[in-house]
Amino acid sequence: MRTRDARATGLARLASLAADETRATCLLALLDGRAWTAGELARHCRVAASTLSEHLGKLVAGGLLTEERQGRHRYVRLADARVAQLVEDLAAQVAPGATERPRTLRQSGAGAAMARGRTCYDHLAGRLGTAVTDALTARGLLRQDTGFALTDAGLRWFRTAGIGLDRPGRRPVARACLDWTERRPHLAGMAGAALCRHALDTGWCVRIGSERAVKVTETGERALSELLGVEAAALR
Numbered sequence: 001m002r003t004r005d006a007r008a009t010g011l012a013r014l015a016s017l018a019a020d021e022t023r024a025t026c027l028l029a030l031l032d033g034r035a036w037t038a039g040e041l042a043r044h045c046r047v048a049a050s051t052l053s054e055h056l057g058k059l060v061a062g063g064l065l066t067e068e069r070q071g072r073h074r075y076v077r078l079a080d081a082r083v084a085q086l087v088e089d090l091a092a093q094v095a096p097g098a099t100e101r102p103r104t105l106r107q108s109g110a111g112a113a114m115a116r117g118r119t120c121y122d123h124l125a126g127r128l129g130t131a132v133t134d135a136l137t138a139r140g141l142l143r144q145d146t147g148f149a150l151t152d153a154g155l156r157w158f159r160t161a162g163i164g165l166d167r168p169g170r171r172p173v174a175r176a177c178l179d180w181t182e183r184r185p186h187l188a189g190m191a192g193a194a195l196c197r198h199a200l201d202t203g204w205c206v207r208i209g210s211e212r213a214v215k216v217t218e219t220g221e222r223a224l225s226e227l228l229g230v231e232a233a234a235l236r
Helices: 006-018 021-032 038-045 049-061 081-092 105-116 126-138 152-160 189-201 218-228
Strands: 065-070 073-078 118-120 123-125 175-178 185-188 205-207 214-216
Touching (some): 006 021, 021 038, 021 049, 021 073, 021 081, 021 118, 038 049, 049 065, 049 073, 081 175, 105 118, 105 126, 118 126, 123 126, 123 185, 123 189, 126 185, 126 218, 175 189, 185 189
Antiparallel strands (some): 065 073, 118 123, 175 185, 205 214
């Protein structure tokens, strides 16, 4: 009798959770790093609340989501950064030509905004994310040749820019995350999260629409130009 491999069993269970389109839509929506109510996700997925509740139960039981109840509202979010990395990495494996083409002008505009700039859980992605990553690398603040790592100059740059890096925990300071629209890596890890948080807190970027899309403001264009030499054209 063949002995069952616990890893294979776990992998199969994980794959089955992501194999349903409604659950996959939930996971992608929650990559914005925020907590959503069950009602918001149901409307986003265009399914009945009872149907969505069943799917959320499976995702929570499978360890991909965590939930919190406040009054009559049920809030859910991705369990942690590792789950976000898994979802983004899986999404990056989908070939651009295999995705459904936008059917309306609104869908086309939303897709263009997501490609231009978005949050990937807690860091910046899209052309914005890769432009910032390229600028950090070009200035010797980030190394990509031996794996993603901030240089000593990079650590000083974060301090000088007033962007604090939370060191406690097992999360790496810098990590490469494959961008599913640019097909190139952008900066994740503690540094990526800190930079994204700073950009939103200072008004360099603002969220737009109901998706994960973000837009660089005039203040952000000036700041990224002065601090990293990123040209405004690369952010539009």
